[in-house]
Amino acid sequence: MPRHDFSASLASKLERNGELDPVELDAVKGLPARIVEVAADQSLVREGDRPTHSTMILHGVGCTSRTLANGRRQISALHVKEDIPDLLSLHLAVIDSDVSVLTPAVVALIDHADLRRLCDAHPRVADILWRITLVDAAIYRQWVTNVGQRHAEQRIAHLFLEMMTRLEAVGLSDGRRCAFPLTQTDLSEATGLSTVHVNRSLQSLRGRGLIELERGFLTLPMRREIEQFAEFSSAYLHLPARSRAATGGDALVLV
């Protein structure tokens, strides 16, 4: 099944983060990659690894996390289609967090050697990849604020809004509804809350009419209200103005 087109995904990710001329676009599309299916909960790279490739998510949801001595795990980022969670290993020899998938996933492995050749030959492509890692950093900054300052319901609402917005940017949401396959345990690890409290907070959010979450689908019926509730502004995602509107065509392919 050629449903997962790595070249197209990479090209669209790059074009969302900068401008490519035809020559650069060709070079990008020529980048070789190995497509791999990954079972749920499997790890892609582990703390301490010195990988020789980077990974693009083509399908499924991944995360960056660290596990403390007491066994508790903190998720510091979620990764969706077209994200490259370990792009940083191109310049940081040894990995400092675990990267794994929370759901069954399909990923593309890209050799660092190929990536470096591409960057050397096309500096503007390198700049765009750099920019992509800067957006990732902006998201981490938000997460620090989220976990440090917001109360439970706001935290979860903010996370939902971030995911909805990012999924919309890659055509997996219409801004109101999306597939959302994470468990309450996943949510608890991403928000720094206990699973019990996540459960109760979800119920409260449902009671307020701010969210619907069932059978792996998330709906935000009152976008305006929940954004205000969570103090969410998409600015930190640094999406180009066009991408917010350009999701008309096949945007509703939710899975």
Added chain:
Amino acid sequence: MPRHDFSASLASKLERNGELDPVELDAVKGLPARIVEVAADQSLVREGDRPTHSTMILHGVGCTSRTLANGRRQISALHVKEDIPDLLSLHLAVIDSDVSVLTPAVVALIDHADLRRLCDAHPRVADILWRITLVDAAIYRQWVTNVGQRHAEQRIAHLFLEMMTRLEAVGLSDGRRCAFPLTQTDLSEATGLSTVHVNRSLQSLRGRGLIELERGFLTLPMRREIEQFAEFSSAYLHLPARSRAATGGDALVLV
């Protein structure tokens, strides 16, 4: 007073993150900058700005922060000598967090135009700058874990260890003692705790003999123990092996 040598600072920052040949080093040292003194609590760039320059801290402590509607502020990163807190504005047009200084400071302003020229002419310099932003991101990831999973005393201890280690890398600490001019309010904003609880946690840490903090100086008398207590490992700072040992000479210039 020529105490703050921008060129030397930039060169040393870059050389800690990669290798420069003599030509590259010359180009780096030729980068123009404007030195500015900044009063405590003054902001360098604000959320929403579209700056045309980036800033290197030469003296003092800065921070990246966001302020929520309720007035509470979360600090998501601290910046010390040789850090370039808004390097990201080179590729991210609009700033998503405030950057300010917590103490009186001296900074160098570098025009993006000059920085771009340098990167275009010397791709390896660009790669090193990229790497620097990736280390910043690694620190954000740690902070998510810190704020999300550790209890109050561990959080503060972890922050102290990070600062001690980073200051050692730039010659402002011997790994045991450093100038530490932050107030308990600053600490509370960096850890997501209340000032009252920071105060009591500090007392407890003092009681355990893990820290001494007085008159703006921080001492960690039992490095091994406090690292274990806070589950700190410096790996995420991605310091080169050499820099840990190479701080012999003038390392004890604490201010």
Added chain:
DNA sequence: CGCCTGCTTGACCTCGCTCAAGGCCCGTGG
């Protein structure tokens, strides 16, 4: 059918917050 994973609920507890007041140090001005 039965199990396993994920969701839900109740009861209780505690870490950290809020509010409020007092103390210390230092810089400023009379």
Added chain:
DNA sequence: CCACGGGCCTTGAGCGAGGTCAAGCAGGCG
């Protein structure tokens, strides 16, 4: 030289958000 004021640190008392422990429930899959 001393009085005053303003940060910053400290302490007490009471409270509440969120954690822990434990049990029950639902639904999908072998």
